[in-house]
Amino acid sequence: MRLIRLGVGLLLVLGLLAGCTSTPSVVTDYDPEFSFGELTRFRVELAEQEDGNSLLISPFTLSHLQRVIESHLASRYESAGEDGEADFVVRYHIVVEDRLDVRSYDQRYGFGYYGYGPWYRYPYSHGPSPRVYRQGTLIIDIARAEDNKPLWRGVAEQRLYDGLTPQEQRQRLSAAVTEVLSNFPPVR
Structure with a gap:
């Protein structure tokens, strides 16, 4: 019986840890008319951070990001360098903004002093609980170099x-x- 409790406890902890590892949500969009098989050479342009919140991002972080993009694309395409002839140009931006998360929760089913449960008749609940958090957005744009x-x-x-x-x-x-x-070029 003790081994079963220990096993269930271990599974719960592993489930919680797996839920805490967060990967970014990724969305892509593309021109369905374009044939991406024609692309062979790329150039990554320097990021121009203009927004006030984005100015807080370190220039060292931006240069690191550029190196990561270049190395990732260099495994599949030829780099044109900064001034070379390229088929496509890569631009990237980072946006950091404050967001508001409003949630309400009910303590009626919580673990109060007497262990309130569903039999507790007085619904003791809190109103909305607003929380401010920071959201980071990475945007990578790919455009045709000629136009x-x-x-x-x-x-x-x-x-x-x-x-x-x-x-x-x-x-x-x-x-x-x-x-x-990993979603570029798009698979049709």
């Missing part, structure tokens, strides 16, 4: 947590780049 016609866009969003070191932030950004660019 800047948009071809493909990938967006990754993830909730940001305070207390991350710059190295941990870069690891998360690298993972987000990998998630987004």
Whole structure:
């Protein structure tokens, strides 16, 4: 009996830990008329962060992000360098914004002083509980080099947590780049 309890407890802990590992949500969109098989050479342009919140992002993080994008694409395409002839141009942006999450919860079924349960007649509940959190968005745009016609866009969003070191932030950004660019070129 004790082994069963221990096994169930271990499964619950593993389930909670698996739920805590968060991957960014990724959405992509593309021009269905374009033949992506024609692309052979790329160029990554420097990010221009203009928004006030985005100015808080370190230039070292932006240069790291550019290197990750270049190395990921270089495994499938030829790099044209900064001024070389390219078939497509890659632009990236990072947006950090505050968002509001409003939730309400009911303590009637909680674990109060007497262990209130469904038999407790007085519904003791709190009203909405607003929480402000930071949301990070990575946007990668791919356009045709000759006329800047948009071809493909990938967006990754993830909730940001305070207390991350710059190295941990870069690891998360690298993972987000990998998630987004794994959908390029689109499969029809």
